[in-house]
Amino acid sequence: MEDQAVCCYRHPDRETGISCTRCERPICPACMVSASVGFQCPECVRGAHAASDPAAGPGVRAPRRTPMQPRTISGASLAADPRLITKVLLGINLALWIAVLAYGDRLLDDLMLIGQASVPHGVQLEGVAEGDWYRLLTAAFLHEEPMHIAFNMLSLWWLGPPLEAALGRARFLALYLLSALGGSALTYLISEPNQGSLGASGAIFGLLGATAVLMRRLDYDMRPVLVLLGLNLVFTFALSDIAWQAHIGGLITGTAVAYGLVHAPREHRALVQRGTYALALLAIVVLVGVRTAQLG
Structure with a gap:
C-alpha cells in the first residue's frame, strides 16, 4: 500500500x-x-x-x-496569486509568437540575438556589437516553431509557480530575466557573430537550476530534479540546431542567483540579495563588453 x-x-x-x-x-x-x-x-x-x-x-x-x-523562505511577502508573474511571462512569449506568425522574418531580424551580421549589399552591419543591446533580452521571448514554444512554455508553467511562490514576485522576475540575459551573454561571447539565436531556453534552464537550489535548501529529494536536469543536458548536446551556450549560460546564472536569494542570512538578507543581482548583472556586462571589443 x-x-x-x-x-x-x-x-x-x-x-x-x-x-x-x-x-x-x-x-x-x-x-x-x-x-x-x-x-x-x-x-x-x-x-x-x-x-x-x-x-x-x-x-x-x-x-x-x-x-x-x-514571509517566504527568501523573505518575500506572501502573494494572493503565486502564479501572476509566470502568467505574465507566458502571455508575453505567446503574444510575440503570434506577432512572429503575423510579421514573419522581419520581426525576427529586428529582435533575435545576433552578434554582428551584414545586411543586404553589405552596406552596413547590425547586431549587438553595433549597439543593439536590446537583442540580448528580446531574443529570450521569441519563438518560431510551434514545438519550440510549446516545450518552453510547458516548462515555464511547471517550474515557474513553485519558484514564484517561494521567492516572491520581484525576486522570481529578477531570476528569470537575469537567467535569460546570462544565456544570451554566453551565446554572444562564444557563438559565431553571424549566428542567430532565439528562444526562452536560457531562462528555463535558469529556473531549472534555481529549482535544484531551492529543493536542496528545503532538504527535499533531489533525484527527480537531477534526472530532469541530466536529460535536458543530454538533449542540449545531442540534438542539432540547439544553442547550447544559452542553456549553459542560463543554468549557471539561475543557479548562482537562486543560491544568493535562498541562502542570504536574515540579518543581511536585502544586502546579500541585491549584491547577488548586481554581481550577476556585472558578469553579464563584462561578457558582453569583452565580445564587443573582440568584434571591434
Missing part, C-alpha cells in the same frame, strides 16, 4: 515535506515563515507575536498588535 502524499494544510493541492516547528502541520514553500529554528506556519507566527507581551500576566489578554507579516 502506497503512502499517502502529505499536502500543505493551507494549500491541499501542494505536496510538501516540511512541517511547522510549533504545531507540526505540513506547510508548502509559500506558507513557510523563517524562524530561529526551522520554519513556522503563518498562524503560529501571528499567535507568537500576539502573546509576546511580557506585561500581560496570567488571565490578562495581551493588547492587540499588528500581526507579523508572514
Whole structure:
C-alpha cells in the first residue's frame, strides 16, 4: 500500500515535506515563515507575536498588535496569486509568437540575438556589437516553431509557480530575466557573430537550476530534479540546431542567483540579495563588453 502524499494544510493541492516547528502541520514553500529554528506556519507566527507581551500576566489578554507579516523562505511577502508573474511571462512569449506568425522574418531580424551580421549589399552591419543591446533580452521571448514554444512554455508553467511562490514576485522576475540575459551573454561571447539565436531556453534552464537550489535548501529529494536536469543536458548536446551556450549560460546564472536569494542570512538578507543581482548583472556586462571589443 502506497503512502499517502502529505499536502500543505493551507494549500491541499501542494505536496510538501516540511512541517511547522510549533504545531507540526505540513506547510508548502509559500506558507513557510523563517524562524530561529526551522520554519513556522503563518498562524503560529501571528499567535507568537500576539502573546509576546511580557506585561500581560496570567488571565490578562495581551493588547492587540499588528500581526507579523508572514514571509517566504527568501523573505518575500506572501502573494494572493503565486502564479501572476509566470502568467505574465507566458502571455508575453505567446503574444510575440503570434506577432512572429503575423510579421514573419522581419520581426525576427529586428529582435533575435545576433552578434554582428551584414545586411543586404553589405552596406552596413547590425547586431549587438553595433549597439543593439536590446537583442540580448528580446531574443529570450521569441519563438518560431510551434514545438519550440510549446516545450518552453510547458516548462515555464511547471517550474515557474513553485519558484514564484517561494521567492516572491520581484525576486522570481529578477531570476528569470537575469537567467535569460546570462544565456544570451554566453551565446554572444562564444557563438559565431553571424549566428542567430532565439528562444526562452536560457531562462528555463535558469529556473531549472534555481529549482535544484531551492529543493536542496528545503532538504527535499533531489533525484527527480537531477534526472530532469541530466536529460535536458543530454538533449542540449545531442540534438542539432540547439544553442547550447544559452542553456549553459542560463543554468549557471539561475543557479548562482537562486543560491544568493535562498541562502542570504536574515540579518543581511536585502544586502546579500541585491549584491547577488548586481554581481550577476556585472558578469553579464563584462561578457558582453569583452565580445564587443573582440568584434571591434
